[in-house]
Amino acid sequence: MPALSEVIAALDALWPRERAEQWDAVGTVCGDVGNPGARVDRVLFAVDPVQEIADEAVALGTQLLVTHHPLYLRGTTTVAADTFKGRVVHTLIRHGVALHVAHTNADTADPGVSDALAGALDLRVLRPLVPDASDPAGRRGLGRVCEPPRPMRLSELTEWAAARLPVTAQGVRAAGDPDRTIRTIAVCGGSGDGLFDEVRAAGADAYLTADLRHHPASEAREHSPLALLDAAHFATEWPWCEQAAAQLDEVSDRHGWGLRTHVSRTVTDPWTAHAASSDAATPPDRSAYADITTGAPN
Numbered sequence: 001m002p003a004l005s006e007v008i009a010a011l012d013a014l015w016p017r018e019r020a021e022q023w024d025a026v027g028t029v030c031g032d033v034g035n036p037g038a039r040v041d042r043v044l045f046a047v048d049p050v051q052e053i054a055d056e057a058v059a060l061g062t063q064l065l066v067t068h069h070p071l072y073l074r075g076t077t078t079v080a081a082d083t084f085k086g087r088v089v090h091t092l093i094r095h096g097v098a099l100h101v102a103h104t105n106a107d108t109a110d111p112g113v114s115d116a117l118a119g120a121l122d123l124r125v126l127r128p129l130v131p132d133a134s135d136p137a138g139r140r141g142l143g144r145v146c147e148p149p150r151p152m153r154l155s156e157l158t159e160w161a162a163a164r165l166p167v168t169a170q171g172v173r174a175a176g177d178p179d180r181t182i183r184t185i186a187v188c189g190g191s192g193d194g195l196f197d198e199v200r201a202a203g204a205d206a207y208l209t210a211d212l213r214h215h216p217a218s219e220a221r222e223h224s225p226l227a228l229l230d231a232a233h234f235a236t237e238w239p240w241c242e243q244a245a246a247q248l249d250e251v252s253d254r255h256g257w258g259l260r261t262h263v264s265r266t267v268t269d270p271w272t273a274h275a276a277s278s279d280a281a282t283p284p285d286r287s288a289y290a291d292i293t294t295g296a297p298n
């Protein structure tokens, strides 16, 4: 059974902390790393370090929880157990579970979060959307430019993505001509609405990401015929957990550690319900619409 410090060193080799963004908070959040007696035989991978996941890590008997999202991103002055984050810390420490975060250093890694997303969608990765200047091989970077297994209409690609990503209340929404043929698609796991310029420069027919807000999406649609696909943030990043667990399995096999890795199936997307608009909810005609916009009773 490897020491916790050895497993943490392996995680740091996969996702070096210095490759995280300046504003990010990656690395080990809690854990008795300096103690050679702290050993690891089970590891759980998850997207969010929330209480449900901490409880799952304890129930599985793990000694290490690896999450994509940080627990603390800004300075904190308390880990009191009556705060939700403090409770997570208490739960983990009380049961001897360390927490390690790989966030933006996992986004830009090779393979990274968007490779896992592309893999879940059976897309062929061509190159990073925003290459990492410090990588001469040109494989690291944010987002990926990909090809679908065959050219697909946007409507088909939307169904394709919804059928392959983890189930969430949101599903996948799309913007654009449903009959547009998609030959190149850019993907970015997590919130990707700051990358429209790069997506257009890449010549992609479609862009799949999460958290697309009204104004950036609306402006992107006005600029070009680029089709947009918006999935739940959780759904675009969860595939990384499986990829990351497989990467650690490989390290474990190489060292003969015999680690048992688990990937959480708990959906921690904050949205839990969805109702499609019905025809009855549509303004029946222009006069009714005018009444609504002027606030006059109708």
Ligand SMILES: [Zn+2]
Pocket (backbone or CB within 6 Å): 069, 189, 190, 191, 233, 237
């Ligand atoms: Zn994220």
